[in-house]
Each structure stands twice: as structure tokens, then as C-alpha cells.
Amino acid sequence: MNNLNIKKELPLIIIPNTVLLPGKSITVKTSKEVGDSFYNRVMAEENYGIVLAIKGGKQLEAYEETDFYTVGTLIKLQERKPLQDGYHFVIDVLERVAADEFIKEGEDFRVTFNYVPDVIDLAENNQKEIITNIKTLVGEISGHFKGSETYVEYIKKLDDITATIAYLFPFMNINFEARQAFLEIRSLREKSLRFLDILIEQREAIKFQVEISEKYNSKVNKNYREQMLRQQLKAIQEELNEADESNTKRKKDYKELIETANMPEDVKEVALNELDKLERQSQNSTEGNVIRNYLDLLTSLPWGKSEVRDIDIAAARDLLNSKHYGLDKVKDRIIQHLTIMKLKQNKQGSILLLVGPPGTGKTSLGKSIAEALNRKYVRASLGGVRDESEVRGHRRTYVGALPGRIIQGMKKAGEKNPVFILDEIDKLSVSANGDPSSALLEVLDLEQNNSFSDHYLEVPYDLSEVFFIATANSLRDIPGPLRDRMEIIDISSYTSHEKFYIAKEHLVKSVLEDHGLSGEQLVIEDDAIKVIIEKYTREAGVRGLKRQLAKVARVSAEKVVNGAIDLPYIIKADMVTDILGHNAIQYDRANEKNAPGVVTGLAWTPVGGDILFIEGVYMPGNGQLILTGQLGDVMKESAKISQSLIRSRLALSLKNFEFNKNDLHIHVPAGATPKDGPSAGVALFTTIASLITGCEVDPKLAMTGEISLRGAVLPVGGIKEKVLAAHRAGIKRVILPKGNEKDIQDIPVDVRNELKFILVETIEDVLRETINMNLPSPNALNIAEEIEQLITI
Template sequence: MNNNDEKKDLSFTQKLRENNEIITEVKYNENKLTYPLSAQEEKIIEYDGELPILVIPNTVFLPHTHLTIPLDKFNTDNLLKSINENQEGIVLTPKKITDDNTKMEFYNIGSILKIENLEENEAEYTLELSVKDKVEIMQLTDNGEYYHAKYRIVTEENTITPEESEQMNRDINETILEISKFIPNSEVFIRGLINEEDVEEKISRIFPYMKITIDKKQELLEIDSVKIRVLRIIQLLIEQKDAMSIQMDIARRINENMSKIHKENLLREQMKMIQEELNMTDSSKSRKTYRERIEEANLPKEVEEVAYEELNKLERQGQNNAEENIIRNYLDTILSLPWHKAEKQKIDIKKAQEQLDKDHYGLEKVKERIIQHLTVLKMKDEKQGSILLFVGPPGTGKTSLGRSIATALDRPYVRASLGGVKDESEIRGHRRTYLGALPGRIITGMKKAGQSNPVFVLDEIDKLTASINGNPTSALLEVLDPEQNDTFSDHYLEVAYDLSDVFFIATANYLEDIPGPLRDRLEIIELKTYTNNEKLHIAKEHLIPDVLEDHGLTKDDLIIEDEVIETVIERYTREAGVRELKRQIAAIARKTTEKIVVDNVERPYVVSNDMVYDMLGAEKAHYDVVADKNPAGVVTGLAWTSVGGDILFVEAIMMPGEGNLKITGQLGDVMKESAQIAQSLIKSHFSPLLEDSLNNYDIHIHVPAGAIPKDGPSAGVTLLTTLASLITGIPVDSKLAMTGEISLRGEVLPIGGLKEKSIAAYRSGIKRVIIPEKNVKDLDEVPDEVKQALEFKAVTRIEEVLEEALHIKLPESKKLNLKIEEITSET
């Protein structure tokens, strides 16, 4: 066919493809054969004949197929016994075969097969087969040795015209000729196919060699239209040709690339030999440089000996030795580390104080403790003493305090984040016997610092976890112990390194997650929750200038009113620090940038309080506010959370029962125990007054916000007061809140987080707060504005709590007094 003919008459398959006549997918029948049939079903079934089943796994035959196949003798003896006198059987392909071959599931469409010739040798049979008709199995039985089937012959529709057959032949020939280019020694087989003129016969010969799944082959067998089957097979042949073409192209490119790499390696080796002859090789130059660098580095004696030993190994290495790069990296690491102590600088306490005040608003006690630590260092001639640990909620400035200290001391600042580290090698380094070995984070940080006395911040040490690769917390013990870190051992270096001049600072969110031995080596400084007033000043002095700079704005472009910042703090952030506050300010800056660039608004763009909703959307933070009046059995308590303090309402009701106590609101074990202690105290003090009627009632205590887990002992006095209010029917002032742990002796024990709880009470409209007597000293940490707005009542026993909350005095327990008198008289 010439080019004009190709343009004039498109191929038959292409026309059908353009008209969407090719069926791209024909699903085979999923029905499973069931056997044996009932007698009634067997009378109804109509079939054309009955033949034994030849089970040939992973094989599908099309009608009009002639081929020769080998069969394993061990698995074929019983199969051949099933063949009838005419040497005919039905080939069915199993869907599923059990391990013991006792049960099979078959497709219900197969082919009638005739054995034309059978040859036998020691290991296998060789069968010459011809496939006659396609059949549908109507009934399948198993006699214990082989399967037997009644079948119905399926008549296929063949509407291929001579013109279509000619075009199909042409398409098949073109495709298999292309495929034969990728298959060696296929000329004889391809020639026989091309000479075959009957399309159905040709397809039957190609079908067994097609690389498609058995499911796909079964789909093709079950197609009742010969034309559609031929077209589908032509399409699959084209797809296989394209896939083979792509694979061969990829292989050719890989071979070309490998040849290019081999050629470059050969040229590179020749160039090295020429350079060595002329004494111009890079390797000799590098080795000479290493020796000079070791001599000039003035390393400690032990380190210098190790360096020369490694250099001698390097000089003995042959060309392209695998160990050469390992030795080079090791020598580079040793020579880049600061081995000698840095020149001592006087610590300027006044400068340090100014730097801390400049970088951080508030945190007076924290800054005071840091200054005290620096004065001790100055008195001790800069010898590192205890290690500082900043503990506090996220966003309270722990890491930035370390940066401020480095600036104040004029020292390099290095930070290593340890959150999620679970491999000891991350701290101590990997041994050089491992591929890709590297020094640990401590030595890497010292290399980055370039001096022996940096300020080194170890972030998130409470998030270190042990694993099968060791415990990194244990490795930190040597790093942070002043008595040991002058001879710190890194597995990669294998020589001692002096860390005694390093100013280590650690940070953590939760002190409880730090193991005891490590905690003992640290000087703990707690960072508390910022008040709203402190957040306002931090935003104005630090956050807004930083955000403006990050967004390409100046104070002449954007002005954020104080009321806006206060609104964002109260209604859009719920945190102890200021990280979320900075994000919200950044959102305002982005909106402003859009207004300036797109809408060309007048500058400065002033953001007022009524614009906050449009810029930030709906309010994201919600704080409970106390009601004007509480019913009996409802008391306001105070709680500490990871994002500051909050108030919680404790509710209780009483119902007829057997004296049981029910507690809901997702309370932890400690809080449940506090409720049981409160119940016991109430029963011991109120039973004489109520004549033991408490045993006839069940009490249900609930703490709202049930989706939030709550735990801790500080709700003891709140639970006690709730039960007392419920029993007596006396309501508690809604403007009164309380916190404190209780004991069975009726004592009120101290609690933590008084500052955060006091701020929460102040924010929620509380006027009076009951606290344990032993927490009075903690009022120094409470902001002045909060102390001025709240009245604190210190108590030591539950009698004082109930007198303050309910204005009642507890009666004496007659039973308790009676028992005491009896014991005394017996004694």
C-alpha cells in the first residue's frame, strides 16, 4: 500500500475506533458452578452432551486452535483416564484451586478439545490438540477421581465480511512484524502467521502467546461475536507493541548512559595517570594540604596522633579506594572543630539586662534568675556551673531567651531540636564502621559555632524517646553534667572533646516528661502564662514590627489599634504564649497587603475594632463567664491547662437510691478519688444532722465540657462544696471560685498553677477566690492588676471553706466522738 492509499483509506480498526465500535472491556461471567444439581433441576436442564473435564490450570483455548503442549506426568495420569473413546474432553480453567486440589471453582465457559496425538516419555506427556467448539457448562459433578460435565454448545456470531477480513489481516500483520523486531529468532513463526489468511485461525495461533492475564483471556473466550473478539485482540496486540517499544527505548537509553559513564571513567583514569606523571594530581595536593593543616592546627596531643594515623592510612590507599572518602570526611571534621578554649570575655551584666529587657516584655522573675546565673559565671571566672532549663507552655519565649543570652554575651548561638529523637546516635554520633556515618548533633553544633564557648540551646528535651537504638536521654547526661562534659565522647570522633566552656540551655514544655537523673542536672526556670496586658505590650513592641517587616510593610502602611489587639487576644487566641497571636496579626497584615496592592487604598491603613470580623472571621476562642446566680449544687472551680487557666462548673444532683456516687465529664482517676474523699467527708460530718438519710440517696456529679479530659487533685474543695451545697440546699455565690486539694482529715492542701487560675478567675468575672493557706506565698507571681481585682481567702481546713462558701458551721460527729470516748476509756 502506497502513501496515497494510506491517506485515502484509513485502516478498518482505526475507523471502528473512531466510531467507538471497539469494545474495550468485556466482563466474564462471575457465576460460580454449583454441583450436584437436585433431581428437579436436572429434569429442567437442557444440554447437548456430556464429557469429562480436563483441568489444565492457567490455560484458555479459543475455538479452531491447533497446538502441542507438554503436561507433567504426575498430575496428568488421572486426567487422561477421564478422556472418552473419541479422545474428547472439555477444557475448563479453574478460578481457584485449594492446596490439596480437592475443591476447585471454575469459569462456566470452556472449550471442547480433541487429542489428535499423544506421546509419552519418562517425565511428561506431549499432546497434540485441536479445539472444536465453545461450550457452557450446565451441570458439573465430581466422582472422586475427576470432574464430569453436561454442556451446551455456544454458537458464535461471525459477521466479518471479506473486505473486513482483508483489512484485519493487514493490521495484524503490521503489528506482529513490529513486535517481531523485539523478539529474537521469531522469523519462522512470524512468516507462518503472515501466510495464514483466515483471520480466526490467525488469532487462535497468536492467542496462546499473548502476555495477558488468565482473567483477560477468559473475557476474550466469552465474547460471542468473532468480530469483536478479533478487534479486541488487535487492540491488545497494539498495546503490547507500544509497551515493548517503550521498554526497549528505556533499555537503549540505559545502555547509552552506561556506555557514557564507562567512557567518562576511563578518560578520568587516564587523566589521573597523566596528572600523577606531571605531579599535578588533586589527591597529592590534598594529602599535602592535610599534613600542613594538621601541623598548623595545633591540635591536642591525643587528637593530633589520631589525625596523623588517619592521614597515613589515606596515603597508603590505592586509587578510588572506597575508604578514601571516609578518611577525608573524618579529617575534615577534626580540623574544622574548635579544640582550644576561646579567649575569655568579661560578662557585662548591665548589657545583658538591657538585652533581655529589649527582647522580652515581662518575665521579670525569669530575667532576674538569668542575671543571677550570669553574675555567678562572672564570679567563677566563666566556669560553667548548673545548666539552665526553661520550662513552660509553647510560645512563651523559651528559645528566644537563649538567643538573647547569646547576643548579650557576644557568643555564637547554636540550636539543636531534639523533639522526636529516639536514636542515641543522634547525640553521640555514628561509628565509622557504618555507611554514611556522621558525628552527633552536639559535635555538629560545635563545628557550626566555630568557637568552644557558644550558647547551645537544646530544644524540646522532654520529647526525647527511648527505642531499640538506645536512649538519647542517657546520652545527654554526659553532655549536661559539668563534672563529665570536659571529656565528652562522640562515637564518630573516638577522641574526647571538651564541652566545659559551652553555655548549655535546655527547653521543655512539661517537666514531668524529663527523666529524674537528667532533671537533677538542670536548674529549672518556669515560664508562666502571659496576662492579657503582657500580650498587648509584646504585640506592640515585638510582634507587630516583626510581622510588618515579614510582609514588606512599615508603620506608615499599617496601624493596628490597641482595641483590635485586645479583641484578638480575648476572642481569637486561647494560649499561654503569643504564637497564635502572631499568626492572627500576620493574617491582618496579609489582608492589608491585598488592600494596598489590589484596591490601592489610602495609607496608612488603619485597622479598627469593627473590622476584625471581616479580616479574621468568626471568633475562635471562648471563655466561660460566671452567671449572676448559681442554684444549689453548682460551684465554680479553677483549673490549670496547657494554654493557661480556666474556670469549670461542678454540678451535682441527688436522687433516691442506695448511697452510690456517679461521676461524669471524662474525669481522671485523681479527680474521681477527690470526689470520693469529698463524699466520705460529707457523710462523716452531715450524717448526724440528716440522721443517715444520705444512705437512701444516690448522688450524680458532672463537670461540663465532657469531651475534654480533666484530672488533678485541686478540685477537691470544689467537689466538697458542691456536695455540701446540694445537701443543705444553700446556693454558693456565683462570683466565688475556689481551688485546693483535700485530705480525709479535712485539711486543705496546696496546689499548683495559682497564677494561671487567678488570671482565669479575673477574666471570667470572679470577685472572691478561696485558696490553700500554703499557696499565699505564690500570690507574688500573680499580676498586680489581678490581685487588685480579686479578694483571696486563705484556708487550712474544710470547715473554713464551708463557712466562707455556705456560711454554715459543720456539726460534730456523735458517732466519731463516741468511738473516741470508748477507745480512751478502754486505754
Template sequence: MNSDSLNKEMMVIPITQTVLFPESNAQIRVSHDLARQLKQRIEKGETMAVALSAKEGFDADHVDTDNLFSMGTLIFFDSLISRRGHDILYAKVHSRVAVESVRTDHRTTEDAIIARVVPAKEHIDIDPGDQDRMLAYIKEIAYEISAHFKGSESYIKDIEKINSIQGILGYLMPNIPVSVKEKQHLLEMDSLKQKGIAFMDMLLQHKESITLQIEMAQKFSDQANKNYRKAFLKEQLKNIQEELNEDDPDHNPEGKGKKDYAHLIKAANMPEDVEQTALDELEKLNEQGQGSHEINIIKNYLDLLVALPWAATEETDIDIKDASGLLDAHHYGQEKIKERIIQHLSVMKLKKEKQGSILLLVGPPGTGKTSLGKGIAEALQREYVRISLGGVRDEAEIRGHRRTYVGALPGRIIQGMKKAGKKNPVFVLDEVDKLVSAFHGDPSSALLEVLDPEQNNTFSDHYLEVPYDLSDVFFVATANDKSSIPAPLLDRMEVIELSGYTADEKFHIGKDFLMKLVLEAHGIETHQLEIDDNAFRTIIDKYTLEAGVRALRGQLAKVARVASQRIVSGDTELPFQVSCDMLEDILGRPVIRHDMAQEKNQPGVVTGLAWTPMGGEILFIEATHMPGTGKLTLTGRLGDVMKESAAISLSLFRSRLAFTLPDFEFDKKDLHIHIPAGSLPKDGPSAGAAMFAAITSLIMGRKIDPKLAMTGEITLRGHVLPVGGIKEKVLAARRAGIRKILLPRENEKDLKDIPDNVKEELEFKTIDTVEDLIKETLGLELPKPEALMLGTLKLFPASGGTFFRI
């Protein structure tokens, strides 16, 4: 067909969801409206139309020429057959055409799309021999694909008759599952070589996809058959075993292999409502047919119900003396803590109707919180259960999963009660401060019911679905820091705080307790290894930095390993004796460096006291000034509270002492405060007094005794408020060579916790205000705040009496 025959307007037939290719036969589904237009044109003698594929979003009811591709194919009508709801146009696809213009004809009853087209250029860039080889390869791939499908013989015969690349492309393309956009891109290619290569790529991808689907289907079918066969054989085996043992009393004297749940439920001494729930579940179990998936779910639930302790446990009389002896055997020191626990046990002895309790032990790592719980269990002669809550982020860990979920389990509380087998165990909840809230829920909120004496007698577990009484349980929670525990949960527990061990306490714990454990763990007899007392104290002071004794046990284990090697090799005489000069060879260089009091301090340097989770430390506050604009600079990784203390100290100094320094221009000086060990974050209010003293010492040019240390929070009114961690701070001061300590007056009561031998070596002074602070550090007496309203004052040394000049 030449270009002249195409040089006229022709009707456009929109094609949806596919693309027609030359040298193929097409069956085009058309609407009744379009079919009427075609019949009218066929009656007028028209035999051709243009098939243009529609882009995505084409609406046949609302014709939009912008949604049609600009290249299509010329088709010749064969026949038009009417069907219910639509018509089928049979046509022969002739060649590619390019659209020059397209419009909508509104003159007809139904809008028609009219286009003017020209033949598309064809670029035959492959010689006949290569065309034949490409055609043969395409046919070979098509045969391999057809081999996977039954009844494809006629399809293969049709392929064998095709003798051109265009023809086989038109015949196979409708069956290739690629998008309309990809098919249109293939149609618009002018190069026969590129078109053939692109088509082969599509065909190969289709082949790989079919092969993969068939392999997956085959594997699934094989596995399904295997599972079905396995399940069928198991069921048959079960029926055979039941039939063989049914009438044989020797093999099945009491229903061996089958639990008598009715008897177990009666024997469990459940409350009436719980027993009725169990009987209902048993009835449901008996109604299940063979192979029901609910059988195992119901059995697991009944197993839990009959295994839980429901009946009240008879309490043994608490022997307070024996309990005190057991606690002493488990722990050295911590006398106040043990005394507090004994008091609690004494209350339990008197108040017998309520045996449950809820304690929270708070203290640094390694101070024996968990083992105290175990000691309480031994003292009460109760079962001991422990669960760790560190990192738990799912509420279901506490309350359990609902039985509707696959793999549902009861919560850790109910699992612990099942493990205990008694209704009144000592239940340790470790790391309660490390619970994590997440999208799974808030586990700390779920613990509110567990640890509330007013609610835990009807604790609700999602898996159990019946109330369970936890009121007889002695709960012991442990935490390193109570500040991270939500206030409602903290309010439900009685808090007992454990402080760190002193060096002397660590020495006795190591000698009397840890060494026995370490020697036993390494298979060493007590007469085979000896560590002298000086070496022991050196290990504590220079190789461990902790409030507890966990790291100490690790260092002793290193010594034991070296001793084990020497004993086995026979390189040493027994006992293997460890002295101070051997520690560096065994443990390496000392890893702990404690700051020590300086021999001299320049103005602006003050020694403060700090509390850390690993014990106390001294802290140097350093201040200096330089020309500037009155800016305050703070360094040393200080937290917000310490930054506020520095700002308060500067404001307080200017309000109290600036009048005595008329030559010091604050708006022309920058003040810099630094706290060494800058890599470590620091925060807390107790450095306020030391910061005020450092600023005062710097600006007034007076030195402060390097053997004096202080702690306390200050206010803008000049008051010195009490702080915590006094015991740890005092012990750190003693270790650092401090001789005098300034404390807030309200902290004087905390000195009762300090060992007598430590108090004998130190001098303590208590202060109420910054006036007291300056008097003790610089030997100056400040005027009272009300005196500042009278006029300009001059300051005189306290040693000569207090004189103020207006």
C-alpha cells in the same frame, strides 16, 4: 513396546534434581554401589530400567520408596563408564510409565528398589498440522534464546533435526531452570496439547529471564566502564595540574589547592594528645597511594580537627546593667525570670575561672525560651548556636558516628562547636523534652555527659575519638514539660520555669514588639497601619488561646496581609485603621470561647480552676444522683488522678457527713460526676477540693456561689494540699468573672506572682482542711474527725454557733 513386555518387575534408578523425558538421551550419574547392581543385571541380559525422579529430601544412602514420584520413564542402557567417585550411565529414554507397586529388595548385597510398571496413557488431542505449527513455534523461541550465547551453532543444528513435540521437549527440558516439581508435573500430563502449551509458557519465561539478565549485565558493565573511565581521567587531570603548577610560583604561591595540614595543626593550639593524634593521621595520609579510598576520610577528619576551637577564648567583662537592658529589649514582662538570669550572670562575673553554665528554661510554647537564649548570648557578647532535638531518636545525633561507617559525621554538639568557632558559645538545646528512645539508642543518655559539669570537660564524640572540653560552654536547654525529661538528665540542669503571659503582658508585647516585626515582614510602614487598643485586646481574648504570643503574631500577620492588599490597591485612606467591628471581616468569627461564671448554680455544681499549656481555665464540676446500687460514675474523659480524686471525695464525704443524713441511703443511690468539654482529656489532682464541694452541695441540697472558684488537692485525712499553676488559674478566674477564690494555705506565697491590678479585683481565702472548705462554700461547720468517735452528731449552721448533739 507392548504392555506384556513391561508386565514384570524392573530395577528403579532414582534420579535427583531433574526429570527424564521420552525421546531423549540421558547421562545419569550413579553411585558405585548402584553401578555394581546395574552391571550384574546387564550381565544377566537385562537392558531396561525405570527412572523415577526423587522428591525433595531424598537420601541416596538410605533408600526410601516414599520419596519417589509414582510416574517416571522407561530407559534402555547404552553403556556404563566408571569415574573417580561415581559412574555415568548412558541411556536412551523411551516412554512414560506409571508405577503400580514398588518395593525394596533386601536379598542383594546392596538394597535395590524394584518396581512393577505399566505404560502411561498418552492422549493425542492435537492434529498433525497443529503439532507442526506448535513445534515450529517452540523451535523459533529456542533459536531466539540460543542467539544470546556464543558457540550455539551445533545446538541449533540438533534442534533442527527434531521432528516431534515429545522429542524437542526431551531435548530442551534439561536446560530450563524450573523446579523438579514443575518438571514432574509436565511429565505427568496426559494431554499432548496441554503439555505443549505448558512447555511453551516455561520456555517464554526462560527467554524473558535471560533477556532481562543480559540487559542488566550490559547496563552494569556500561556504568562500570563509565565510572572507571571517569576516575581514570580525574586522576590524570589531577597529575597534570600538579605537574603544571609544581614549579610555577605565580600559579601556586603557597601551595594553592593543597592544604598544609602540618601548619594548620600547629596553628590550631590543640592539646598535646590531640595534636599527636592529628600528626599520626597526617602521616597516615601521606602514606596513602594514588586512588586510595581512605584519603577523603582522613582529610575530612583532619579538616574537623583543625576547624574546631581548641584554645580558650578570652572572656569579655560582663556589664550587668547592659545585660539587663538587652534582656528588657528582647522581652516584656517575665521579670522574675530576667532577674534570675541576671543573678546567674552576676555569679559568672565573680567566679571567672568557671564560665560554663547549664540552664533549663521550662514553659509553654511561645513564651520566648529560645529568644531568651539569644538574649543571653548578646548580653555575654558570645557566639550563639542553636540545635533542635525534637524527635531525635539516634544516639549518634549527639555522639556522632564512628569513622568506620560510610558517610560518618560528628554529632550535633561537635558540629555546633565547629560552627561557633569559639570555645565558649551560648549553646541552645531546643525541645530537650522531645527526645525519643529507639533501637538506635537513647539520645537523652548521651546528653548526660554533655550537660554534666563534672564530665563535659572530656566529652567523647565517636567521630572525633579525642576528648573535647565543653566546660566553657553556656548551655541553655528549653522544654515545654519537664516531666518527660529523664530524672538523671533533669538533675544536671538548673531549672527556670516560665509561666504564661497575662492578657496585659500580651497587649504590651504585641504593641511594642510584635507589631514592629509584623510590619517589617510585610513591607508596611508604621504610619500605614494602626490597630486600636480595644481591637488589640479583642484579638488577644477571642482569636488566640495560648500561654505565649506565637498565635497572636499569626493573627497580626493576617491583619497585615489585608492591610497590604488595601494599600496596594489604593482602596483605603492611610493609615488603615482597624477597630473591633472590623475584626470579624478580617479574621473571621471568633474561634475562642472561654467559660464564664454562671449567674445561678443548682446544688451539685461547683466552679473549679484548671491549668493548661495554653494558660488557665475555669472548670465546672457537675454532680447528680439517682436510684441505683451505690455506683460512682465519672465522665468527661477524666484521667486516673482525677478519678482517684472523685473516689477520695466520696469516701471523705461519707466518713465526715453521712451521719448527718440518716435518710440518704448511699447503697441505694448512684452518684454521677461529669466535667464538661467531654472531648478534651483532663487530669491532675487540683480538682479534688471542687469535687468534694460538688458532692457535698448535691447531697446536702445547698447551692454554692457561682462567683466562687476553688482549687486544691485533698487527702483521705481531709487535708487540702497545694497545687501548681496558681497564676494562670487566677487570671482565668478573673477573665471568667469570678469574684472569690479558695486556695490551699501553702499556695498563699504564689499570690506574689499575681499582678496587683488583678489581686485588687478578687477576694482570696486560704484553706487547710475540708472543714474550712465547707465553711467557706456552704456556711456550715463540720465537727473535728476525733468528735466522730463519740457518737451520732447533728450539724447546725455556722451562723448560729457550733452545736453538736450526741
């Protein structure tokens, strides 16, 4: 083509919204005026012209040079066919060209150009492989269209890659800019691979459209069929005078339910408005289903005033005593609360927070309170709740929206004044979806919960008559504002004595019933129960004890069923090891003798109390304090305070001890277990004092308490659990802060009678009881030090 005698300056021909690819003939239809202009211009140049696409595919009244792409095609007019209102032109697209210069010719342009042929960088065998793939893809695409057989057969006869692409290109469903970009590709390899990509995209798009069309047609046909069947059914029912009144009846029922639900007037108005909306919906409307669900909730919630039931205080106390052994202070507090409710005619709800270790009966106490009050019992578990919508509900605009757990619980209760248990309130957590503990602030506030707002309900709901009881294992993880709204009742650990009677009177019966056994078939002796408590459980509550009793029942049930034993099968203490295996629980016991620098402390744990051996040793060094045993920040500070107190209070008594030339190492065994808390100050102080004085501390003496830098012994918590641990470990004397004297009354009488309690106020009192040192007051000690310094000078 480059060898033909064609001028290098030709008229610019505009064919709107069209990108031509060399190697194909096209037919163009024009009006008479445009056709005459086109014909006259190309006839003057031996039927040749240049076609350049307009940027953006726009058609303008007047064009500028910048409106055109610079890469286009050389064309030749082959045939002109007159029509009634214009012409048909047959045009050959010859070569790709690049415009060099635009020359204005009236309202038109002429361009000078250069040929831009393809770069042949694709081997012949690769060209054949690509042609084969193109034909395969075309066959797959054409399979979705009827009448395309002739079209496919023609393509199968093509063996030139350029001609094949040129023939198929006009049929590709790609945008104008993508067509121009394809025209400008010079590499034959790149062009071939890009065309394969376009074909694959077309195939997947057509396949997807066909799949959607089939599903749509299937759904339309199904809906049409159902509609026809409904019309036929309606005609039959009308013929039989059994017209379908279900929809009318349903709406009439809603109207009746709204009228009888005892709703407040503002809520009733909202419900009637929603019913009006429902009546305007079509039968299969999605919004109609949402409205029905909302009306179902509104009409099923208890709205009217609850029946005031008299509270039998004596019966309530008997019920609590029969179902819960021990917990005397807790039961007294609950009875006092019920008494106040009786005096107030239980018109207002209450909010209690039961705090205690796992397995101590917090949730079951809630059940007993509900039974004592003769009210419905509802429980909502809050453990792991991270979304505010779990409490307040989801807005109805969301798909699958539901009311919150509070409103769901009220719907389940069916009355305005149930006993509502909020379990594990300390396990709430904050996330990107809001803070659920903040949402509970309104629920647990007696001044606000008479108009609780649920996002799904969208109308105020009165919770003021509900008796809320929250449970938690620890107050530490409950936010202060939420904790402030509840009355806290502490439930402490059970003693071994209490666990024994709980097992004997409650757990054994429950376990036998759960395993299909009776008291005539299996008997667990008291000594066996005590062995299980002491050697196979380590907990504040009784869940682990129940699991061990269940294991005994399972092993025994097999023997009972086999009939190989005489009934009743009696479990004795010496049989427990054979049934449960070697005991996994090892409690620390008090030493028979302590070396200087070893002291027995007391600690509180989530499963009760424990004794804590604190060990100290001095070694040559430069006065450093080394702490090991995974001590937390509080215990580290207590150790530093103890060291400072020793150096300030024992300086005269230990003139020959050089603090700056010795390192102090304090270790608390069981290093794999983290330890922290403000209760080891006294024990740490005594450890250092014992170490540097060389005096042994009584191994049967244990202690707890925090200290200050001025030498005061401060009160601590968990006294009951710590004292029970000391008693279990064989301790005979316990040092407690003077401020904890009132807590001794919480300790069971049998334990109090076997221990001697020593109350201290200062570290001088501690030293007198532990290493028999009589010290002057701190002020006298400072004066003596000053005198000693003056004599030395």
C-alpha cells in the same frame, strides 16, 4: 519399544554427573580402559544397557546399591570410534525405566527393570501450543548469542514435544538434582509446563547477566577512558612543568591543619594515624573519602581554649528588658546566673532548663542570653528524635555515617563556649534504636561532659565550656535522671496585660516589617489589640496573637496597595470583627446565680488557666457515685474522698438525709475534653456539700486545692494561671490552700488588687466560706456521734 525382544536384566552403566532423557542420541568420550569395559558389557547384551544416575553426582571408587537413583534410562550403543587415547561412543537413549533389583557382578552391577512410559494427559492441540511457546522462548534466549541461527532453525523443524524437550534438555543450566527430578516426572502435561518454567527462568537469568555485563563493561570502559585521559593530562603538565600537585597539596594541607588545630596530644596522634592511612590509599579509594571526611571534621572542630569575654551585667539586663516584656522573675534568675559566671570568669559551662507553655519565648530567651554573653548561638531541635545516634552519631563503619547533633553544633559554632539550645527536650522518645534521653545524660552533666564520646568522632571532646539551655513545655515527659542534671526555670503564661504590651512594643512592629508596611501606613489601636487578645486568642504565649495580627496586616496591605484609603489606615476595635470574622474563642464567664450543687473550680491547661463548673445532683438509688465528663483517675479519687468526708463530717447536721438510698451524680461540663489533676478536690467537696445541704455557693467565688481523707486542704500548682483565669471570668473571691500563700506574689499586682484571696487549711474552713456552716472539730464530731448512738440504744 516394549515389544522388542530385550532382556529384563541388563548391565548397569555409569556415566558420571549425567542425567539422560529419552528421545535423543548422545556422544560420550571415554578413556581406553573404561571404553573397553563398557563395550564388552553392552556387546554381550546386544548393545543394550541401563544408565542410572549417582545420587549427588558423586564419582566413587566403589559403589553400593544405595548410591543410585532407581529411575533411569535404557540405552543402545550405536557406534564406537577409536581415538588415540580412548573412544567416542554414539548412544541412543531409548526409554525411561525403573530399577527393581540390583545384582552384584564383580565390581559392577546388573539390574532388573520395568518400563516407565509417559502418561499422555495433554491434548494434541495443547501440545502444539506448548511447542510454539518453547520455540519462542528458545528464539529469545538465542538472540543473546552469536552463531545460534542454525541451532534455532533445527528446533523450528521439530514437531514432537518429547523430541523437542529431549533435544533442548542437555543445554538447560539447572543442577543435577533438578535434572533427575525432571526425568522422574511421568505426566506429559506436568513435564511440559515444568520445562516452560525452566526456559523462562533461563531467559530471565540470561537477560539479567547481559544487563549486568553491559553495565560492567560500560563502567570499565569509562574508568579506562578516564585513566588514559589522566595519564595524558599528567604527561602534558609534566611537559609544561605544571605537574598535578593537588593530591600532595591536599595531604600537606591536612598535615598543616592538624598542627594548627590545637588538638590534645591523644587526638592529634589519632589524626596523624588517619593521615598515614590516607596516604596509603589509591586516588579513587572509597575508604579514602571516608578518611578525608573524618579529617575534615577533626580539623574543623574547635579544640583550643576559648577567649574569656567579660560580661556586662547592666547591658545584659537592658538587653533582656528590651526584648522580653514581663517575665521579671525569669530575667532576674538569668541575670543572677550570668553574675555567677562573671565571678567565675565563665570557665565552666552551665545547664539551664526553661519550662513553659508554647509561645512564651523560651527559645528567644536563649538567643538573648547568647547576645548578652557575646557568644555564638547554636540550636538543635530534639522534637521527635528517636535514635540514640542522632545524639551520639553513627559509627564510621556504616555507609553515610555522620556525627551526632552535639558535635555538628560545635562544628557550626566554631568555638568551645557557644550558647547551645536543646529545643523540645521533652519530645524525645524511645525506640528500637536506643534511648536518646540516656545519651544526653553525659552531655548535660558538668562532671562528665569534659570527655563526651561521639561514635563517629571516636575521641573524647570537651563540652565543659558550653552554656547549654534546654527548653520544654512540661517536666512530666522528661526522665528523672535527665531532669536532675539541669537547673529548672519556670516560664508561666502571659497575662492579658502582658500580652497587650508585648503586642504593642514587639509584635506589631515585627508583623508590619514582615508584610512590608510601616507605622505611617498602618496603625492598630490599643482597643483593637485588646479585642484580638480577648476574643481571638486562647493561649499561654503569643504565637496565636501574632498570627491574628498578621491576618490584620494582610487584609490592610491590600487596601494600602490599592490606594483606596487615606493613610495611615487605622484599625479600630469595631473593625476587628469585619477583618477577622466572628470570634472563635469563648471564655467561660462566672454565673450570676448558682443553684445548689453548682460550684466554680479552677483548672490549669497547657495554654493557661480556665474556670471549671462542677455540677452535682442526687436521685433515688442505692448510694452509688456516678462521675461523667471524661474525668481522670486522680479526679475520680478526689470525688470518692469528698463523698466519704461529707458522710463523716455532716452526719449530725443531716440526720434526715439517707445516703444509702440516694445516688450522687457529679458532672464536669465539656465532656469531650479529658480532665485530670490533683486540684479539684476542694471544688468536688463543696459541690456535694452544697447539694445535700441545699445551700447556694456564691457564683463569684472560685476555688482550687486538693483534699486528704483526714480533711486537710493540700497545696497545688499552676496558681498564677488559675487566678488569671478567674479574674478573666469575672470572679471576685478565690479560695486557695494555705500552702499556696507564697504563690500569690507571682500574680500581677493589677490582678491581685481586684481579687480577694481566702486561704484555707481544712475542709471546715472551706465550708465556713462557701455555705456558712460552722462545724466542730473532727474529734468533737466523732464524740457527738458516739453519744447519739448511746442515747439511741
